[in-house]
Amino acid sequence: MQSRQHNICSFGYTTPHAAPPRTLFNFSQKVMDVIVIGCGASGVAALRRLHEAGVKALGLEAADRIGGRINSVPFGDGTVDLGAAWCQGEKDNIVYDMVKDMDVLGRSEPDHRWYVASDGSLIPNEKAGLVENTLFAAVDSADRNTTASLSGYVRQVANTIDVLNEEPSLKNSFVEWFERYNHVNGQKDIKTGKSLRGLEEFTPWAFMMNWKGKGYKTILDILLKRYPHPSEEIPVEILLKKEVESIKWKSAQSDVSTPLVHVNCRDGSLYAARSVIVTLSIGVLKERHQQLFNPPLPVEKVNAIQNLHMCVLGKIYIEFEEPWWPKSPANFTLLWRPEDKEKFTKEEIWITEVFNLNTVDYQPKVLLAWTYGEGAEQMEQLSLEEVKAGMAKLLDTVLGKQFNITPIKSIV
Numbered sequence: 001m002q003s004r005q006h007n008i009c010s011f012g013y014t015t016p017h018a019a020p021p022r023t024l025f026n027f028s029q030k031v032m033d034v035i036v037i038g039c040g041a042s043g044v045a046a047l048r049r050l051h052e053a054g055v056k057a058l059g060l061e062a063a064d065r066i067g068g069r070i071n072s073v074p075f076g077d078g079t080v081d082l083g084a085a086w087c088q089g090e091k092d093n094i095v096y097d098m099v100k101d102m103d104v105l106g107r108s109e110p111d112h113r114w115y116v117a118s119d120g121s122l123i124p125n126e127k128a129g130l131v132e133n134t135l136f137a138a139v140d141s142a143d144r145n146t147t148a149s150l151s152g153y154v155r156q157v158a159n160t161i162d163v164l165n166e167e168p169s170l171k172n173s174f175v176e177w178f179e180r181y182n183h184v185n186g187q188k189d190i191k192t193g194k195s196l197r198g199l200e201e202f203t204p205w206a207f208m209m210n211w212k213g214k215g216y217k218t219i220l221d222i223l224l225k226r227y228p229h230p231s232e233e234i235p236v237e238i239l240l241k242k243e244v245e246s247i248k249w250k251s252a253q254s255d256v257s258t259p260l261v262h263v264n265c266r267d268g269s270l271y272a273a274r275s276v277i278v279t280l281s282i283g284v285l286k287e288r289h290q291q292l293f294n295p296p297l298p299v300e301k302v303n304a305i306q307n308l309h310m311c312v313l314g315k316i317y318i319e320f321e322e323p324w325w326p327k328s329p330a331n332f333t334l335l336w337r338p339e340d341k342e343k344f345t346k347e348e349i350w351i352t353e354v355f356n357l358n359t360v361d362y363q364p365k366v367l368l369a370w371t372y373g374e375g376a377e378q379m380e381q382l383s384l385e386e387v388k389a390g391m392a393k394l395l396d397t398v399l400g401k402q403f404n405i406t407p408i409k410s411i412v
Contacts, residue, residue: 040068072215120401213362314376
């Protein structure tokens, strides 16, 4: 299981033509031209471009792996992605442009849909599909020259759908599902959620392509030229388990001949370079930018960090002894009613935040459950066994009335 935040911020201080300065510091290795802090996809891409330009560069990564939000792990009959999973669309997509001729992407078949109310009853596809299509069409055609809440607009539209006005409880369930599915509200405060004006910067719906069971980590292998020919891998230097504690990015001395950036790591190591590129997640920057940068970042960068908002989107992969869904690929939309949520304890509230389950390409016995917001945060605090028990209760309570659920084998 996994839930991660969005990426990216970059920052640098550069004097490319300065002579190598003399220094009294005991650096952990020779002075570099550039240090890249954070080796997710953006950091790895930066290291590749720097290598191609003949620049002496070093990558520092806090984790014990590269990739950041790209985290492909073995599970079930192959690989699953705990973070980023799909290549979304062909237009204006640098990832697609890089791999389109490499035969690494596949297209999924259309889902077989089931709309399941939290009391276990099935909502007819004709009715549910009409509601879903109406909501999506209204958002697509909305006036975007306003900062009005997208959530508020969706609720206004829902009030105009006759089939929902006939069943008020179903209306609330559908609106809640739509908001979760599209991550409309903020993590905890609706005021930090999406606005209609924000749709101007939203990429229109595009076909999502899978990685043919090999995971999004394929793009890391391509960036480093491990694929398709491992012998051509570029020799970039990346140090793992190097959590950066501070970045001294301007010399406190008046001597402009020593404009090195000093990077201190939690393990006591010290590195120096003429420039630094920071690709830490916005979550890390929100928590630590005041401690990380010395001197502090310029006001405009601090404002950008503070004004960017995010939400937590949780993923739970569930492997069953045998597939129990009638057809594949399968997609189950869960429509929660308040009275059914009350059947769960306070510690189980996260279960009622699960809004969708779908099959996974190249994984015939696996379903992927999605949760959002505070429910995802609560889920992250639990052990795998506790999450497994919670998912078993969800499946039994909501889906067990219509389907013969087979035992859960494992989760991640």
